[in-house]
Each structure stands twice: as structure tokens, then as C-alpha cells.
Amino acid sequence: MISAIVLKKINDLFEAEYKTNVNVDFLNVEDTLIEVEYSSLNYKDALAITAPNKIVKTFPFIPGIDLAGKVIESNNKNFSKGDRVVSTGYGLGEKYFGGFSSRAYVNSAYICKLPTNLSTKEAMSIGTAGLTALLCIQSLLKENIKPNDGPIAITGASGGVGSSSISILSNLGYDVVAITSRKEPNQNYLKQLGASKVYSLNEISNNQKPLNKQLWSAVIDCVGGEILSNLLTEIKYAGCAIICGLAQSYKLNTTVMPFILRGIKLIGIDSVYQNLQSKQNCWDNAKKLFKENYFQDNMKVIPLSEVLSYSEDLINKKVTGRLVISL
Numbered sequence: 001m002i003s004a005i006v007l008k009k010i011n012d013l014f015e016a017e018y019k020t021n022v023n024v025d026f027l028n029v030e031d032t033l034i035e036v037e038y039s040s041l042n043y044k045d046a047l048a049i050t051a052p053n054k055i056v057k058t059f060p061f062i063p064g065i066d067l068a069g070k071v072i073e074s075n076n077k078n079f080s081k082g083d084r085v086v087s088t089g090y091g092l093g094e095k096y097f098g099g100f101s102s103r104a105y106v107n108s109a110y111i112c113k114l115p116t117n118l119s120t121k122e123a124m125s126i127g128t129a130g131l132t133a134l135l136c137i138q139s140l141l142k143e144n145i146k147p148n149d150g151p152i153a154i155t156g157a158s159g160g161v162g163s164s165s166i167s168i169l170s171n172l173g174y175d176v177v178a179i180t181s182r183k184e185p186n187q188n189y190l191k192q193l194g195a196s197k198v199y200s201l202n203e204i205s206n207n208q209k210p211l212n213k214q215l216w217s218a219v220i221d222c223v224g225g226e227i228l229s230n231l232l233t234e235i236k237y238a239g240c241a242i243i244c245g246l247a248q249s250y251k252l253n254t255t256v257m258p259f260i261l262r263g264i265k266l267i268g269i270d271s272v273y274q275n276l277q278s279k280q281n282c283w284d285n286a287k288k289l290f291k292e293n294y295f296q297d298n299m300k301v302i303p304l305s306e307v308l309s310y311s312e313d314l315i316n317k318k319v320t321g322r323l324v325i326s327l
């Protein structure tokens with residue numbers, strides 16, 4: 001028997017349940033069976049639990065877009081029993097049963113090996129959110145944005161992608177400004193992660209002008225909507241906005257002005273279907289890129305039995321940093 005979070009559809013109602021007596025035959029077989037040690041709770045997972053039909057199409061279903069653990073058996077000769085592995089995205093926890101399960105079958109085409117310097121728990125404190133932050137920062141480095149080009153603004157700063165981005169960028173010597181809807185409770189936390197300044201949303205210009213004073217060498221945006229629209233008007237000449245999220249809105253109201261008069265770029269990041277080698281490179285380099293205190297200060301470990309209530313908290317913006325789930 002395994003433990004899992006199971007989503008069910010009964011008539012037209014959805015139900016999420018923590019179960020400790022799921023038969024292993026319930027799992028859909030793929031070529032590699034993993035003993036899941038840790039998973040993590042992302043925005044998408046919280047949505048899958050609180051509003052399943054927004055993420056999941058077939059029921060019953062096991063959510064969880066991230067997992068890390070040890071290989072039990074694999075038909076792929078590149079994997080041996082005991083290998084420490086991590087899998088994120090590619091439909092895990094959306095199309096295929098995911099990581100909120102003490103055992104999981106995963107297609108080996110979607111599995112990365114963990115480097116020796118990264119534990120399965122640390123991997124899940126990074127998870128999809130940290131991986132996305134790593135990919136955002138890879139793009140920023142490709143754009144040749146340097147620490148002395150000026151501050152970088154990060155929106156959704158207290159969330160998983162935002163907090164990871166602050167940690168990595170400040171570790172690399174950038175001046176990071178955190179933009180948050182929760183300045184009062186989270187100011188100290190965000191500064192501890194590495195932000196030099198913390199602004200609340202209403203401190204960001206909202207004067208509707210197509211161009212404003214040039215403030216940011218780059219923006220990493222997790223929220224979309226009005227905040228991103230405003231920040232685009234403040235990016236310095238030849239800077240960029242790297243966008244990955246829609247926590248505020250999927251809409252973006254902008255003009256061509258910052259693009260044609262300041263030569264700025266808008267760069268989209270997807271970590272879900274990113275190719276496996278690119279993900280493997282991120283895992284291989286992750287430990288040295290995050291600030292040392294990240295792994296102690298930015299993760300809260302919760303048992304699988306508490307995932308349902310934490311999902312509500314995450315949707316209601318009551319969570320800061322990363323929630324790691326112990327299986």
C-alpha cells in the first residue's frame with residue numbers, strides 16, 4: 001500500500017483526499033518506478049487541489065508536478081536501483097500521476113539524475129519554482145545583463161520563483177529589488193534572502209505613461225497584469241523583462257514604445273517542457289548558484305497529510321518561500 005493525495009470527480013463535484021491505503025496497482029505503469037522521498041507544493045499543485053478541473057482532465061488522479069527520490073526499478077539501462085533522481089514537468093501531476101504519492105512510475109525520458117552535492121530534500125526546495133528561476137537567470141545572463149548595469153526588479157517576490165530568483169541573483173552579485181503585495185510581513189524575510197530593497201505594489205509607478213524614468217536593468221516577472229505593464233515602462237535602454245507567471249493576471253496591456261525606443265526585450269520562460277539536458281544542467285549547477293542560507297531559510301517541510309490545507313493557504317497568499325513535502 002502507498003500513501004497519496006487522490007483527486008476524484010463525483011458527479012460534477014471534485015474531491016481531494018489524503019489516503020494511506022492506495023494499492024500500487026492504482027498507478028499507471030511507466031518504465032521507471034521511484035520511491036518518492038520529497039515533493040513540493042507549487043502554485044499549479046495548489047490549483048489542482050483547490051480547483052482540479054483547471055489543471056487535471058482525467059479522474060481519479062494523483063497531482064504533484066515535482067518529485068525526488070530513489071529508483072526502485074527501471075527498464076532503462078541508464079538508471080539503476082538506488083539512483084537519486086528528480087522529475088519535474090512534462091505533464092507530471094497534470095497528465096500523468098505525479099509526486100504526491102510515496103511511489104511513482106515516471107517515463108525515464110523525463111528523469112534527471114541528482115548531482116552528489118544536492119540531496120533529494122534540497123532538490124525539492126528548488127523544485128519547479130527554483131528550476132524556473134534558474135532558467136530565467138540563464139536568459140538574463142545570455143542577454144549580458146551585468147551587476148553594474150543597475151537593479152533588477154523581481155515580482156511575486158515572496159513566492160517560489162520570486163524567492164529563488166532573489167537568492168540566486170544576489171549570490172551572483174546583482175542588486176535585487178523585491179516587489180511584493182505583502183511588504184509588511186515579508187520585508188525582513190526578503191532582505192534575508194538577498195533583496196537590497198523591498199517595494200509594495202502601490203510603490204510601483206502607475207501613471208499610464210508609455211515610458212517612465214529608466215530604473216531597472218531587467219525585470220523577472222511572476223505575476224503578469226498591471227504590475228508587468230508598469231514595469232515595462234521603467235526598464236533601462238537595452239534591458240529585458242523575463243516573464244514566467246500570471247499570479248496576478250494573464251493579461252498584458254502595453255505599448256510598442258519601450259521596445260522600439262529603448263530596445264528592450266520581452267522573454268518568455270517555460271520550465272515545464274524545457275528539454276531534459278537543459279534541466280539536467282540546471283540541477284548540476286544549482287547548489288552553487290543559490291545563496292548558502294537558501295536551503296535552511298527558504299524551505300518548510302510538511303507531511304503529505306497537510307498538503308490539502310497548505311494548498312488553500314498558498315492560493316490565499318499565506319505562504320512564503322517553498323513548501324517541501326515529506327513522503
Ligand SMILES: NC(=O)c1ccc[n+]([C@@H]2O[C@H](COP(=O)([O-])OP(=O)(O)OC[C@H]3O[C@@H](n4cnc5c(N)ncnc54)[C@H](OP(=O)(O)O)[C@@H]3O)[C@@H](O)[C@H]2O)c1
Pocket residue numbers: 042043044128129132155156157158159160161162179180181182222223243244245246247248269270271272314317319321
Ligand atoms: N513558466 C513556467 O514554466 C512556470 C513555472 C513555475 C511557475 N510558473 C508560474 O509563475 C508564477 C509564480 O509561481 P510560484 O511557484 O512562485 O507561485 P507562488 O509560490 O504561489 O508565488 C506567487 C507569488 O505571486 C504573488 N501574487 C499572488 N497573487 C498575486 C496577485 N493577485 N497580485 C500580485 N501578486 C500576486 C505573491 O507574491 P507576494 O506575496 O510577494 O506579492 C505570491 O507569493 C505562477 O503564476 C506560476 O503558475 C510558471
